[in-house]
Amino acid sequence: MRILHTSDWHVGKVLKGQQRHAEHIAVLAEVVAVARERRPDLVIVAGDLYDTAAPTPDATRVVTRALTALRATGAQVVAIGGNHDNGAALDALRPWADAAGITLRGTVRDDPAAHVVTGVTDGGEAWRVVALPFLSRRYAVRATEMYALTAAEAQQTYADHVGQLVAALADDSPDTVHLVTAHLTVVGATMGGGEREAHCVLGYAVPASVFPASTHYVALGHLHRAQRVNGPCPVRYSGSPLAVDFGEEENTPSVSVVDVTATTPARVTEVPITAAVPLRTVRGTLAELAAVEAGGAWLRVVVREAPRAGLREQVQELLPRALEIRVDPELLPAPDAAARPSRVGRSPAELFADYLTARGHADDDGVRELFDQLHDEVSR
Incomplete structure (x- = not known):
């Protein structure tokens, strides 16, 4: 049979x-x-x-x-x-x-x-x-x-x-x-x-x-x-x-x-059985990802760039078929084992600046501006 x-x-x-x-x-x-x-x-x-x-x-x-x-x-x-x-x-x-x-x-x-x-x-x-x-x-x-x-x-x-x-x-x-x-x-x-x-x-x-x-x-x-x-x-x-x-x-x-x-x-x-859409994982910098041909596949993208505001959107614009976007773990900042500074008497902007520094984004002025705008809106 x-x-x-x-x-x-x-x-x-x-x-x-x-x-x-x-x-x-x-x-x-x-x-x-x-x-x-x-x-x-x-x-x-x-x-x-x-x-x-x-x-x-x-x-x-x-x-x-x-x-x-x-x-x-x-x-x-x-x-x-x-x-x-x-x-x-x-x-x-x-x-x-x-x-x-x-x-x-x-x-x-x-x-x-x-x-x-x-x-x-x-x-x-x-x-x-x-x-x-x-x-x-x-x-x-x-x-x-x-x-x-x-x-x-x-x-x-x-x-x-x-x-x-x-x-x-x-x-x-x-x-x-x-x-x-x-x-x-x-x-x-x-x-x-x-x-x-x-x-x-x-x-x-x-x-x-x-x-x-x-x-x-x-x-x-x-x-x-x-x-x-x-x-x-x-x-x-x-x-x-x-x-x-x-x-x-x-x-x-x-x-x-x-x-x-x-x-x-x-x-x-x-x-x-070949009818399903293929799944692919691609890795690279933005410049390298710009050369990727998706070929109809659904993509998981590992970005070899330091995390920053707008990075996901940039990748999505380059690769519209990206369903998952993540930063390469090797480029993420290591956890800081030092004691956290006191929050007493510090403004939200100062605390957020500490957070950005701890996450490796001390120079990301765009994120600071977005935070200030959001804080102003919710504080009115």
């Missing part, structure tokens, strides 16, 4: 104030085009469909239309909730999803069977997916208790609970392609650069050994860089189909196409 594995769409993402609605439409249209061309039997979307737990109506339309279009290619579609998603809200969409022939799982339910999805390809190959949405550490304990496993003790780790859940839902019957999809961090994997760190730190990491060796393929979401993780079975992150933040500019957005049978190992092909 053939699987198209994608994750971390983050529809609704706003990058430094820039809406990316049109980019998401283009990116997901390209993912659908890959599905039409490669003809997968199954599409797995491994979480973080949205960037926020309260998506806008526009974001909801983009996601539901993309899932519907993927189903219209003839593939079965299984999608799970991630840490950015509102799991309960995704579950509320299940009546629509069921009617559309889409399997949607937002939260862990008290019925283990609800997280096991089975099917048969047009060629007669049986498959089985364990679909595990994102689990908070607190809910992982509750989930193991719901499944009547060994008593969940407070000192047990997050990895213990996830491992128990996967083991309880796993199966090794022959002549079936066994799959797992989950939204979590696996020890040894590399972060993509734009993830929510609170849900990626070691307390949320699990070893690849939680996945049974009989599993033919583990389709993961959560980390935004496409990568294989060493484990007892094929374990892989598809990565995000677009760079979510500037920390991901070196990633290659893609989806994974997986060919596997019950008796042959998984073969993975990365298919690049």
Whole structure:
């Protein structure tokens, strides 16, 4: 059978104030085009469909239309909730999803069977997916208790609970392609650069050994860089189909196409997704930045000039596509460890002059004039 594995769409993402609605439409249209061309039997979307737990109506339309279009290619579609998603809200969409022939799982339910999805390809190959949405550490304990496993003790780790859940839902019957999809961090994997760190730190990491060796393929979401993780079975992150933040500019957005049978190992092909606007970081003085060709990319600019009033505006005029502008940390003045002078009996203008001196702006007369003007206005 053939699987198209994608994750971390983050529809609704706003990058430094820039809406990316049109980019998401283009990116997901390209993912659908890959599905039409490669003809997968199954599409797995491994979480973080949205960037926020309260998506806008526009974001909801983009996601539901993309899932519907993927189903219209003839593939079965299984999608799970991630840490950015509102799991309960995704579950509320299940009546629509069921009617559309889409399997949607937002939260862990008290019925283990609800997280096991089975099917048969047009060629007669049986498959089985364990679909595990994102689990908070607190809910992982509750989930193991719901499944009547060994008593969940407070000192047990997050990895213990996830491992128990996967083991309880796993199966090794022959002549079936066994799959797992989950939204979590696996020890040894590399972060993509734009993830929510609170849900990626070691307390949320699990070893690849939680996945049974009989599993033919583990389709993961959560980390935004496409990568294989060493484990007892094929374990892989598809990565995000677009760079979510500037920390991901070196990633290659893609989806994974997986060919596997019950008796042959998984073969993975990365298919690049190129529709999103590239992200670039550029550095230099104003003179050097004036020669930069943005080429349609969104820019993060590191300015190698001493900070001063109007610098941001000058950069923005040179590079209108700059979404983030910062001064090179090497050019920022070092913190002054000397004792602060007394403020008693000193005028606001004198105190502000001390501040400018401490920040390396003693000669910036423009800022002094702006402060004096502002102080005069608020003192009237």
